[in-house]
Amino acid sequence: MYRSRVPSAAVVDLARAAALFHALSDPTRLAILERLRGGEHCVCDLQDLLDAGQSRLSFHLRVLKDAGLVVDRKEGRWSYYALEPAAFDEGRAFLAEFGAAPRRGARSVPRVVDTCCR
Numbered sequence: 001m002y003r004s005r006v007p008s009a010a011v012v013d014l015a016r017a018a019a020l021f022h023a024l025s026d027p028t029r030l031a032i033l034e035r036l037r038g039g040e041h042c043v044c045d046l047q048d049l050l051d052a053g054q055s056r057l058s059f060h061l062r063v064l065k066d067a068g069l070v071v072d073r074k075e076g077r078w079s080y081y082a083l084e085p086a087a088f089d090e091g092r093a094f095l096a097e098f099g100a101a102p103r104r105g106a107r108s109v110p111r112v113v114d115t116c117c118r
Contacts, residue, residue: 017094020087023067028052029060033083036070040082 023029028050035041035049047057061081064070068087072079 016090019067020069020091020094023063023069024091026060026063028056029064032057032060032064032081033069036081036083040080042078042080044078046081 024033031050032046035046041049043054043057043061046052046061047054050057061070061072065072065081068084070081071084072081074080
């Protein structure tokens with residue numbers, strides 16, 4: 001029997017999901033991730049590619065690193081960043097739960113009809 005190595009959303013806690021999606025909620029951070037899809041880049045390359053200042057870029061890279069979406073390595077005075085695929089697997093697993101059938105024993109939430117604005 002095949003068992004997925006991706007953790008189920010039951011294992012992924014809500015705080016972790018919030019950190020992932022917060023990190024993905026900014027256009028600059030998404031642009032950084034898009035650039036890193038092509039492979040590892042040093043901060044100086046990202047500055048040129050994104051036409052961004054070093055302090056602004058460092059802030060966004062810190063958010064991405066804290067969320068586990070990127071990893072870095074030092075080489076001399078330079079820092080190189082790359083994607084961390086496992087974090088994206090976690091995000092996909094969490095989102096997959098929203099498209100799945102309700103869990104057994106889960107209460108259905110009644111639909112609230114707003115009648116005050118009609």
